[in-house]
Amino acid sequence: MTRATCERDRLAVVVGSSEAAGVIGMLREKGLLDKRRKIVRRGEMVEIPVLKEITGMQIVEQQSPEHYIKMPELADLLDGSIPEPLKKLLPRGWFILGDTIILRINPALSEHRRVIGAALLRLYPRCRCVLEDKGVRGQFREPCREVIAGTPGETIHRENGVIFKLDPMRIMFSQGNVKERMRMASLGKDEIVVDMFAGIGYFSLPMAVHSRPSRITAIEINPIAHKYLVENIRLNRVEDIVEPVLGDCAVLTPEGEADRVIMGMVGITERYLRRGIEALRPGGILHYHQNVPAWQYPDALIRPPVHAAALLGRSAEPLGCHKIKKYAPGIIHGVTDIRIC
Structure with missing residues (x-):
């Protein structure tokens, strides 16, 4: 491993705690969040590990980065539960809204959606429900969603220091x-x-x-x-x-x-x-x-x-x-x- 690679493995964006949730979402969306390392709080500031330097943001080189134990992949958790050829159709991303996981599932996996939902709850033990998203309907753009694992209900989503309470079965976010x-x-x-x-x-x-x-x-x-x-x-x-x-x-x-x-x-x-x-x-x-x-x-x-x-x-x-x-x-x-x- 080169010195430059080693330095990249230590880079983190520093933001105030009230900004952290929003910045994390932005970095995740842009593919810049380093998911191998833990987000670290130091007093009123938060260090968010990133994959490279980002113009306009305060960057530090962490002296003692804290790494996650590598999480299993969704496909690994489904070994023996779905046919091997269908694994390439598994969703590659999902949205965690409060304690609810929301995702879209390829129609070819329809008969396996409940086992997929159960696997996601094992992957995210703090979550209590998995919803399959099927679009929106009506004048009020209400979500079309089906419960495929867990117990649905109201949730609290926190983002950029703001609290949003909602029912993901009835409200879009x-x-x-x-x-x-x-x-x-x-x-x-x-x-x-x-x-x-x-x-x-x-x-x-x-x-x-x-x-x-x-x-x-x-x-x-x-x-x-x-x-x-x-x-x-x-x-x-x-x-x-x-x-x-x-x-x-x-x-x-x-x-x-x-x-x-x-x-x-x-x-x-x-x-x-x-x-x-x-x-x-x-x-x-x-x-x-x-x-x-x-x-x-x-x-x-x-x-x-x-x-x-x-x-x-x-x-x-x-x-x-x-x-x-x-x-x-x-x-x-x-x-x-x-x-x-």
Whole structure:
């Protein structure tokens, strides 16, 4: 082993404890987390082992890195339980939401899904349930999921110092949106904010916990999601900042008083652009989410809010675009920040 390789095996990102969960999620998504070494807490700071140096982040070389005992692979745990040729079809990744494991399973493995679920619970003994994800349905984009192992129920998910309580059988929570939730946590200080599609507080809560806006009006039409929004506001102790509103944002969005409007829905978002723009004071910022063809990004993302603003006699200044995740083959979920004057 060369000296350079030895040094790489000791590299770690250093962050405050409140930031750790979000940074870990980001590093895992980018394939930069060194899963062979343990995450180490030293006082109020956390050392997160990484595979290489990362520009813009504080890096240390650990003197005494702590290594995990290598976990068995899922395929190893299923020796003798499923036919050998089917092992190549096993899922390579899954999402742990609180104490619940969520994954998609190849249809060819359908008759083996319960033994796969049981193996995952052995792999993650702190988890109590495994759900097979089959997409979303209905106006409220409710998850289609089936219990394949353990006992389902409400769970508590912690991310970037924020608490999210939810029922994974009834409420969506996207792992791919973690970077955008972290970005929202840095915006909105002392501002009046309207979150038009608040859900359980995906964007409102990180903003309230970390940036402390003057007020956030969080509007949600789904009564189940609204119930969790109310509870999550209490759990995060931001009752003085976030006002939960149950109902249709097409009707309940206030006019002319917001410094910032979050439109964190995709698919139907364009229908509500007029209300989002009318909510903003001159100079306010709109965060417009939408799915667009990858080859038309970012123009197809910017064009609708600019056009809607022009129809209302207002000017729109694009400030930037961000790719959130791949939504489907050839389709990107993105967000554009637009200043509306």
